[in-house]
Amino acid sequence: xxxxxxxxxxxxxxxxxxxxxxxxxxxxxxxxxxxxxxxxxxxxxxxxxxxxxxxxxxxxxxxxxxxxxxxxxxxxxxxxxxxxxxxxxxxxxxxxxxxxxxxxxxxxxxxxxx
Amino acid sequence: xxxxxxxxxxxxxxxxxxxxxxxxxxxxxxxxxxxxxxxxxxxxxxxxxxxxxxxxxxxxxxxxxxxxxxxxxxxxxxxxxxxxxxxxxxxxxxxxxxxxxxxxxxxxxxxxx
Numbered sequence: 349x350x351x352x353x354x355x356x357x358x359x360x361x362x363x364x365x366x367x368x369x370x371x372x373x374x375x376x377x378x379x380x381x382x383x384x385x386x387x388x389x390x391x392x393x394x395x396x397x398x399x400x401x402x403x404x405x406x407x408x409x410x411x412x413x414x415x416x417x418x419x420x421x422x423x424x425x426x427x428x429x430x431x432x433x434x435x436x437x438x439x440x441x442x443x444x445x446x447x448x449x450x451x452x453x454x455x456x457x458x459x460x461x462x
Numbered sequence: 463x464x465x466x467x468x469x470x471x472x473x474x475x476x477x478x479x480x481x482x483x484x485x486x487x488x489x490x491x492x493x494x495x496x497x498x499x500x501x502x503x504x505x506x507x508x509x510x511x512x513x514x515x516x517x518x519x520x521x522x523x524x525x526x527x528x529x530x531x532x533x534x535x536x537x538x539x540x541x542x543x544x545x546x547x548x549x550x551x552x553x554x555x556x557x558x559x560x561x562x563x564x565x566x567x568x569x570x571x572x573x574x575x
Contacts, residue, residue, distance in 0.1 A: 380561055391553045392497075392505060394563035435505075439561075449518055450497075450564065452505040 352436045357457040360426045368421040368456055370436030375416050380439040382450065383410065383421050385432040392435065392452070395421065431460045464488040468554050468567035475544055475574055483539045483570045485554030494537045495555040495564065496529065498522070505553070511537065544574045 353371040360366040372381065383395040396403055396410045398419075403410040409422040423430055433455040467486040475481050487494050496508040509519040511529055528540045537556075541548055551569040 382563070384564075386505070391551075391566035391569045392555075392564075394565065397561075397563055449507045449510060449520075450495075450505075451507065452497075454504060 352438050352453060354434070354436050354453065354456045356454065357459065359459045359461065360423075361461050362428060363425050366423040366426045366430070366458065366460075368423075368434050368436075368458065369418065370420070371418045372436070372438045373417045375438050377416075381410065381412060381416075381419050382437045382439050383408070384435045384437065384450070384452075385430075386435070386455070387429075387432045393432075395434070397439070426458075426460045428460050428462065431458055433457050464565070466554055466556055466565050466567035468552075468570050470570060471568070472571045473573070475572070477546060477574055478543050481541050481544055481572065483541075483552050483554075483572070485537045485539070485567055486535055487537055487554065487556030488558070488565055489535070491556035491558045491565075493557045493560055493564075494529075494531070495557075496539045497553045497555065497566075498550040499553065499569075500547075500550045508539070508552075541572075544572075546574050548572060549574045 380397050380399050382397040384392040385395055386392045396405055396408050398410045398412055411420045435452050435455040437450050469484045494511040497505050498508055499505045507520050509523045509529055510517045526542045530538050551571050553566050553569045555564045555566045557564045
């Protein structure tokens with residue numbers, strides 16, 4: 349799997365947008381970019397994923413750089429419930445030989461202030 | 463919204479005992495996984511399971527571990543002879559397609575004493 353690099357921590361105020369960056373400079377053309385988050389004392393929760401195009405869902409938006417070496421997870425209006433560890437994972441699947449191993453790093457601890 | 467259900471939520475066992483952690487994945491999902499997280503550490507991949515067989519496993523998943531899908535709904539992780547270092551949160555996950563998002567359960571906290 350391509351290695352991803354994220355800041356250790358970030359802070360935001362409630363109701364403001366949050367941009368969580370991720371670098372994945374060694375990503376290959378078939379690697380998807382997945383984002384998960386983990387709230388305290390809970391299991392990881394899927395947020396969003398994409399390959400080349402920007403993606404939107406009800407939780408967040410994913411902006412992928414044109415060269416795919418970096419991406420940004422965008423939370424449009426942070427709430428206190430968004431305080432969590434956010435993981436950016438480069439998901440490898442070349443020709444179907446990988447069956448879904450997600451390699452979690454340390455992630456970014458997001459603190460949301462009221 | 464469909465959920466992955468794990469039982470029990472907390473299990474305490476004596477060192478050397480066998481434990482079985484149970485998971486009910488989402489019904490139309492085809493890919494199943496076990497991960498674990500030792501307190502304060504990263505989430506670690508253990509094993510993936512597809513088409514009734516293990517498709518990939520990590521170095522952690524040694525001969526003490528086994529997985530099974532005994533019927534159409536349950537997915538279990540067995541640890542044959544538990545060690546103190548097996549104490550961790552164990553998460554089950556499932557996905558409909560390999561490239562899609564994975565749904566994780568809320569975990570089983572295993573404490574080996």
